[in-house]
Amino acid sequence: MADVITKRENDYSQWYQDVVKNAKLAEHSPVRGCMVIRPNGFALWENMKTELDRMFKETGHVNAYFPIFIPESFLSKEADHVEGFAKECAIVTHSRLRVKEDKSGVEPDPDSKLEENLIVRPTSETIIWDTYRSWIQSWRDLPILINQWANVVRWEMRTRLFLRTMEFLWQEGHTAHATAEEAIEETEKILDIYAHFAEYFMAMPVIKGIKTESEKFAGADKTYCIEALMQDGKALQAGTSHFLGQNFAKAFNVQFQNKSNALEYVWATSWGVSTRLIGGLIMTHxxxxxxVLPPRIAPTQVVVVPIAGKDNAAAVLERAKAITNDLKAAGISVKLDDSDQRPGWKFNEYEVQGVPIRLALGGRDLQNGTIELARRDLRSKEAVSQENLVQTIKDTLAAIQQNLFDRAQAYRDNMITPVDTWEEFLGVLDAKGGFILAHWDGTAETEALIKEETKATIRCIPLDQQSEAGTDPRSGKPSAGRVLFARAY
RNA sequence: CGGGGCGUAGCGCAGCCCGGUUAGCGCGUCUGCUUUGGGAGCAGAAGGCCGCAGGUUCGAAUCCUGCCGCCCCGACCA
Incomplete structure (x- = not known):
């Protein structure tokens, strides 16, 4: 018997851990705060990578790779950046180990102390901009549109599988442009790609917005983000795209000669999404x-379970194989499970793993020309004809994808609550959760005060927000528009 | 870094208070047979530095001391 998954209403955090574990997505590693991503989890990441990578390349980006180690001195060059990351950097100080005198183990060899410490990258702006300096001389060298798929390390105090681990996988784009306008355009273009990816592939509705000064990336002029809402009413930052201005160009002295023969600092962006998306995916559906997986991102879209009887095992399996091949030929990701496990065991197993469609084929179906189709999103099942099965499956996969998105969006929309008074604000935050759409006077003081008092932060200033004069419910000062508050992961 | 929990078979746990046969149980694993439409049944089998190091004792999974590790909840963060 598999372990029971804790019910969401009893303990959401425990439920999340149970799902990650039972769906065999990841597990804790021997190292605190790190995880082993299991094949099921990594397959999800690979699918995410495939689609994102395709979109990056379609918009002119190329992949490259920069080192995992960054000279300590690089980190200190951009003041805000240092402040943002200094507290969570892993540092390499020695280059070799030696066996302890009492043979009880190993220790760093004092003779191998590095001349300059190396930082395990928490993000790569510094080493990339140091490199870009040598690549950029003229306006003809711009733009540079580079992405890299990599791991990064941030020494976190508190971790959660996928949502926050000390080492995580991500992509980080780093682009260099001749003008601020072009860099901002790039930043927004990527934000659109992220939003499209989240909504179209992950069926995870997101709100595009801009971070406040206190929430933005260390070293950025402006941070754009996509914010999603989890089932427990907490927000999740699902992706960020930063307009870095000339901060890194100045810190690393990256200049180019423009068309009027004048030296100018380069304009920069950086942007990333990480394995955190997998956590968001889990907590959305x-x-x-x-x-529960949306078909467009599910490693296996359809599982076929043959139900062999005493006398018809061969015939059932043969038919199941034929059906599997038909689906494969139609470009559907399908797995035939003809293992020794019993059907009931398989039903549960694939349900836990979130496979969108399960097909079960038994003796009755052979006689009737039918097959049992079960939808993971609705937990429904019905007998359908084997005729036109490919089309039926395609239609059903599309329906599942749409249903998951609609369901998540309806929930999310219902969880955006406009409030105008401080009493309402507190009431909604505690009783309902979700996003609170409220006026804000634009000051970091009020923002900090609200965070201090309620743990709610400004998730973003939504891009599609109408300007609307009002009053900040906390400070009573005038406000130019509403922002989204929430408690967040 | 504070608070809580845990460390005994691959996984989940009991045993510990109150020291004493050969350290148990469930799941899983292996073999065989019967099965197969929602986590199969029977029979047999394998599998343990009881987290580590000291100490008390005739005797320690159990008592004492120290250490290590992990998880969860909070303060910082993709």
Whole structure:
């Protein structure tokens, strides 16, 4: 018997851990705060990578790779950046180990102390901009549109599988431009790609917005973000795209000669999404039975379970294989499970793992020309004809994708609550959760005060927000528009 | 860094208070047979530095001391 998954209403955090574990997505590693991403989890990441990478390349980006180690001195060059990351950097100080005198283990060899410490990258702006300096001389060298797929390390105090681990996988784009306008355009273009990816592939509705000064990336002039809402009413920053201005160009002295023969600092962007998206995916769609995956990102879209009887095992398996091949030929990701496990065991297993469609084929179906089709999103099942099965599956996959998005969006929309008074603000935050759409006077003081008092932060200033004069519910000062508050992961 | 929990078979746990046969149980694993439409049944089998190091004792999973590690909840953060 598999372990029981804790019900969401009883303990959401425990439920999340149970799903990750039972769906075999990841597990804790021997190292605190790090995880082993298991094949099921990594397959999800690979699918995310495939689609994102395609979109990056379609918009002119190329991939490259920069080192995991960054000279300590690089980190200190951009003041805000240092302040943002100094507290969570892993530092390499020695280059070799030696066996302890009492043979009880190993220790750093004092003779191998590095001349300059190396930082394990928490992000790569510094080493990339140091490199860009040598690549950029003229306006003809611009733009540079580079992305890299990599791991990064941030020494976090508190971790959660996928949502925050000390080492995580991500992509980080780093672009260099001749003008601020072009860099901002790039920043927004990437934000659109992220939003499209989240909504179209992950069926995870997101709100595009801009971070406040206190929430933005260390070293950025402006941070754009996509914010999603999890089932427990907490917000999740799902991706960020930064307009870095000339901060890194100045810190690393990256200048180019423009068309009027004058030296100018380069304009920069950086942007990233990480394995955190997997956490967001889980907390957007999954239920008390386990993982629920949208078809467009599911490593396996359809699983076929043959139900062999005593006398018809061969015939059932043969038909199941034929059906599997038909689906494969139609470009559907399908797995035939003809293992020794019993059907009931398989039903549960694939349900926990979130496979969108399960097909079960038994003796009855052979006779009737039918097959049992079960939808993971609705937990429904019905007998359908084997005729036109490919089309039926395609239609059903599309319906599942749409249903998951609609469901998540309806929930999310219902969880955006406009409030105008401080009493309402507190009431909604505690009783309902979700996003609170409220006026803000634009000061970091009020923002900090609200965070201090309620743990709610300004998730973003939504891009599609109408300007609307009003009053900040906390400070009573005038406000030019509403922003989204929430408690967040 | 504070608060809580845990460390015994691959996984989940009991045993510990109150020291004493050969350290148990469930799941999983292996073999065989019967099965197969929602986590199968029977029979047999394998599998343990009881987190580590000291100490008390005739005797320690159990008592004492120290250490290590992990998880969860909070303060910082993609």
């Amino acid at each position: 999954s239920d008390d039975q386990g993982l």
